[in-house]
Amino acid sequence: MKELSDHELFNLIDQGRDEAFDALLSKHYDTLFAFAFKYCRHRHDAEDIVQEALLKISRSFQQFDRKHLFTTWAYRIIINTAKDLFKKQRQEREKHQAYAVESATLGEAPDAPPADKIWGLLDGLPKKLYDAVVLVYGQGLSHAEAAATLGCAETTVSWRLYAARRKLSRQAARIGLVIIVLLLGGSLWMR
Amino acid sequence: MDEMKNKLRKSFQDLAAFTPDQARKNRNIRQASEEFHRHRQATEKKSQGFSLLRRLTAKRIELLNPTGGRNMQTTRKLIGAFAVAMLTVVIGTSIYQNHRTPGLGLRPTTKELGTPAAPPSPPLAKLLEATPPVVGGRVSAKQQPGATTTPQRALRQNAAEPTQPAANQPVMSAEMGKARDSLADSASVATLAKKDLALPAAAPAPQPAMKAEAAGGAPMAKSVASGAMVSRQALPLVLGEAATPSYQDVGRDSFEKFASATVHNVTSEPVSTFSADVDTASYAFVRRQLQSGLLPQKNAVRVEEMLNYFDYDYPTPTSARQPFKPTVAVYPTPWNGNTKLLHIGIKGYALPVAAKPTANLVFLIDVSGSMDSPDKLPLAKNALRMLVETLSDHDTVGLVVYAGAAGVVLEPTPVKEKGKILAALDNLSAGGSTAGGEGVRLAYGLAERNFKKGGVNRVMLFSDGDFNVGITDREELKSFIEKKRETGICFSVFGFGQGNYNDALMQALAQNGNGTAAYIDTLNEARKVLVDEAASTLFTIASDLKFQVEFNPAQVKEYRLLGYETRALNRADFNNDKIDAGDIGSGHRVTAIYEITPAASPAGLIDDLRYTKEEKKGAAPATGEYAFLKIRYKLPGESRSRLLTQPIGTAQEYRNLAGVPTDLRFGTAVAAFGQVLRGGEYTGSFGYPQIIELANGAKGNDPFGYRAEFVNLVRLAITARGM
Secondary structure (H helix, E strand, O other), X not given: OOOOOHHHHHHHHHOOOHHHHHHHHHHHHHHHHHXXXXXXXXXXXHHHHHHHHXXXXXXXXXXXXXXXXXXXXXXXXXXXXXXXXXXXXXXXXXXXXXXXXXXXXXXXXXXOOOOOHHHHHHHOOOHHHHHHHHHHHHOOOOXXXXXXXXXXXXXXXXXXXXXXXXXXXXXXXXXXXXXXXXHHHHHHXXX | OHHHHHHHXXXXXXXXXXXXXXHHHHHHHHXXXXXXXXXXXXXXXXXXXXXXXXXXXXXXXXXXXXXXXXXXXXXXXXXXXXXXXXXXXXXXXXXXXXXXXXXXXXXXXXXXHOOOOOOOOHHHHHHXXXXXXHHHHHHHHHHOOOOOOHHHHHHHHHHHOOHHHHHHHHHHOOOHHHHHHHHHHHHHHHXXXXXXXXOOOOOOOHHHHHHHHHHOXXXXXXXXXXXXXXXXXXXXXXXXXXXXXXXXXXXXXXXXXXXXXXXXXXXXXXXXXXXXXXXXXXXXXXXXXXXXXXXXXXXXXXHHHHHHHOOOOOOOOOOOOOOEEEEEEEEEXXXXXXXXXXXXXXXXXXXXXXXXXXXXXXXXXXXXXXHOOOOOHHHHHHHHHHHHHHOOOOOEEEEEEEOOXXXXXXXXXEHHXXXXXXXXXXXXXXXXXXXXHHHHHHHHHHHHHOOOOOOEEEEEEEXXXXXXXXXXXXXXXXXXXXXXHOOOOXXXXXXXXXXXXXXXXXXXXXXXXXXXXXXXXXXXXHHHHHHXXXXXXXXXXXXXXXXXXXXXXXXXXXXXXXXXXXXXXXXXXXXXXXXXOEEEEOOOEEEEEEEEEEOOOOOOOOOOOOOOXXXXXXXXOOOOEEEEEXXXXXXXXXXXXXXXXXXXXXXXXXXXXHHOOHHHHHHHHHHHHXXXXXOOOXXXXXXXXXXXXXXXXXXXXXXXXXXXXXXXXXXXXXXXXXX
16 A cells, blocks of 8 residues: 555545545554654653644644644644643642652653753753754654744854754763863872 | 764664553554544534635635736736625525524534535544434424423433533543444434334333433433433534543453344244353453443443353353253243343363373563553463362463563473472563564463363463564454464463554454463452363363254244344355354353244334235144254364254243242343443343342352342443543
């Protein structure tokens, strides 16, 4: 069976064939999930975000401009949904922790990526820079595509990426410096 | 700086290993598509009246802002055209508005739905078909307030309790597809109910029933109750009321759709043929739904599986050579004074313990993410532990699990090393997607390598039926299992959980694999299926069991088989040994009930023909025989079937219901309940209270309390909500 292009699917959907919408979601689900996962790096949250985002997509698909790329539009919805979720989670932190305990006892597959200091640094980035980094370095979008998702100019994306890299490199270097100082200090003190 | 770019890319790449959970994926997509469908229908309805205007308005704006380069001639033409257009709009709208019946109340009526501007999409077309009777009912109710028929009543109730549908809406999860079905159903139920009421003698006491209805008596007659319930569910849809139902996991279980068996005329179709069915899954699922306060969906109710859930005290045969003895009886129908019930029951030979062959069992366990819920994997593990306890030392158990991939957890191990088996079971945990097809292959491979000649070789699947990786094609999986059946390995299916339960697939697999399908919702049910009835579940005493009943036209005018819709066979299939049918295990029982209309009875749903005078063929004398029962079966390992016959006549008849043995009466109550849950097309005014009365008087010796539980279920059904 040949996979239909997005535009063929759009046409079918507009002709009232609801199953084409199903096909469209199935086609992109894995990509969208991958993006949501990279964005929040937590399996349960990613599943929830995708679920909520798909519902939003279902409700506003009529308004979606068929000239644009479906994924670009969907990424924006995922980013917004994720931000809503984070806000809600901050408010319901306790509840969330209880859930984490429960899922841990059920012996589930690990749902967090290997610990790496880079993630801590990334989380410290301003949101605008973070979004650009995940879209371009995480999801492999071109600067133009990322710009379409974020609703800004292509040059803005390039600038944000540059700013993010600079910040990250400096922070990484600073951590290195702190370690060296500590080591030196430690060895001096040992004497 | 570039180094940082690469580091970021690399770190993100490591995350690609995390793939979505397949069950969750399916659920999310399904939910979103349903939301999309719902949303689209809602917006289409809203904008229908104005789409014409909107389009013209856009044109008008364009016309009023003529861009440069146009000469006066065109402008004048444009203004002329604009005037004509405006006129059309004004006149058109007024005609359009007048066309609508004022005060009809039902906003998007059939007319509106049918406007040529919007070609109805398939679902809408379906809606159109189903709507007229309901709308018509409403109109005629206005004209003649005295007459009360089912649909009108339902509608009025709705008008009287405007909050009701809104309250019901979220519960029924307003899946369009399902609502549409029930809409169509409501129409058919309504017409059937009307027919029931119109026939003067169809129901035992139609007159009082109608009165009670008119007075709004609390315990409504059954057909009325179901009609009201069904149309109430469907109504918000028809009215197009702005209900934004929230997503509910309940009711996403998938069941094969099938229509209730209809009445057959004995002159044109004197023979009825069907395959035995010893599955019980339907009853357990229905019980679970009712216990959570919901009415089960119609397709989840299979009358034969509800009947077969219970143990009936049929006489048991004494030898394995003739593994069963049919019990037949004819007695008056509790729900219809003019028909009789023809009850056929068989109980399989119970193998003595010493004669039990050794078993080679392979447990195929679904450990995908969707099984991660207390009523699924943990329950399955407990059930298996109980089963292992009942096995004897020489039996072997193998363990295959599947999630994203399938793997052998335990090579076939004799039950002597019970500790090893139990430890392997304990270590299972859920997570990942569901490559069920792969698992099925692996399990068969294991069973084949360890094949016990002359013993029991069986693959037992424990799953919620949600296969979504590997061979996901139902047909392919079915044919694989069908092919493997030749090797002598049977396939049994145990269903778990709710919300994602795929009954249709599970049934198909069990039927094709010569196995049984059971649904396990509680530990108690696990004990019933795997311990108390382990022998039935594991040891086959006869295969390809088929029934054929020939009715005597001199005695019987019409007949209807209760249930077995999914098991019907062609007449010629009976004598064809190549045609597969159900298997029966040690001590299993099978019950089938026909509702027959005696030739002399004034009732009957099929009219005589005007032009063709049917000769009573063969002119079989009124020998007092109602029908002739034939049963075909194969003994284990044989490929030629054996035949068993039994005439059913006045000798087996009971004059009144009270004289009928307790167990048969209880079976009748169960059959009535199944039918009423399926919509009660034929049960007239016989409703839940009557079923409770019938069942209560027939509990008999109920050592495990299953019958008492049944009575409670009927009570729950009275207050349960439709989904």
